[in-house]
Amino acid sequence: MNPQQKESLRDNLKANRKTIRVVLAEDQGMVLGALAALLDIEGDISVIAQARNGDEALEAVLAHKPDVFITDIEMPHMSGLDVAAELKRRKTGIRVVIVTTFARSGYLRRALEAGASGYLLKDMPAKELADAVRRVHQGLRVIHPELATEAWGEMDPLTDRERQVLRLAGEGKPSGDIASELGLSDGTVRNYLSEAISKLGASNRVEAARIARNKGWL
Amino acid sequence: MNPQQKESLRDNLKANRKTIRVVLAEDQGMVLGALAALLDIEGDISVIAQARNGDEALEAVLAHKPDVFITDIEMPHMSGLDVAAELKRRKTGIRVVIVTTFARSGYLRRALEAGASGYLLKDMPAKELADAVRRVHQGLRVIHPELATEAWGEMDPLTDRERQVLRLAGEGKPSGDIASELGLSDGTVRNYLSEAISKLGASNRVEAARIARNKGWL
DNA sequence: CGAAATGGATGACATTTGTCACGCCTTTTT
């Protein structure tokens, strides 16, 4: 039995309940504070640290060793997925719950690959968050129902090059610029775009970029 | 003295404080619930109804006549700005606070035109929300500092047609499709796009759409 | 090793875009 479990046990003796220690990361200050308030209402959950970007989050998690780490995906500098991956690499055993706006199968796949135990959408009723945290803390896995089905749906058909090129094209850069930015020739860029367009069933670069973005393939 | 003021007065006698009655609208269930939790912690603020889209919100506001109506902008069917405009049209006198992710001057301008008393970004520390609500309730105006400066900065240079055309072009539709969708000729569509591109200082339709979106001109 | 896949480049060609200079009606303004 490890120290953490022992600690849980002690708390159980006192209050017949373990307090779940949580670190929370989310870049929008107001949402961060609000979620913390929401969780702190629950008697058995305690938010012991908050972070507004990936770096802070990683630091806080390593410093506090919480039971559960809840994080948004899109944050400055290091995404929540990156932090999750890093925690997996370090074998910290800390459970990770992703909470995000985006129902993109690509994100879910990456989250699971990074060892996340939960993937929830901000669409979900607020009440269910605490339950999800409890379930994850017990070692269960919680995936937002809407995604659980489709989940492993389709795989990203794009190659690295196609992804890079499509990303830039989606920002309105003309082929020539993209070419020099990536050290390729103009024709090659157009070839990759053509490939991507047909793979995605789009009819031009912009539509292709939109589709890819929506699937989380960027 | 109206009944509402009388009620406030009674509360004042009890707790030396008036309770500010709030209706909250936000499409992401989790954020909605979390914000409600955050506000309910404050002794002098009470969330009396929640809504997840513009229609529900309007209905709830008209039914409950709260002191302050807090709303996100981007919601299904009717945006927060639309609801604010409707409340102004009906001269309800209910104070409106916009809370959004987007620091777009166009949104701010539209919000003020719709009679909003507050425009806050979700970036803001959560603690300040309650204060903002109190200040707005007292009749003050609260604009997120970052925006207050730039605020009336630039005006939307686009005509209605240019806006429509640009919106569709930004989704990747080719000129021909846009033309038939709007009942225009192909050449005319390209003319509008050309105009928009030069007005916005862009170098193609995609970039133009990006710029317009960022300014909130869509 | 030889064969096949991979990443990149060319060249050619049809389409789509972006730009301009006009022309034609309605509204507005004066």
Place this chain on the structure above:
DNA sequence: AAAAAGGCGTGACAAATGTCATCCATTTCG
């Protein structure tokens, strides 16, 4: 009423884009 401005269309042309077939090096793999 004449003039100016707005909304829409045409035609023409250069530039950018999308598609293909083909070619050349590396890797990778049976």
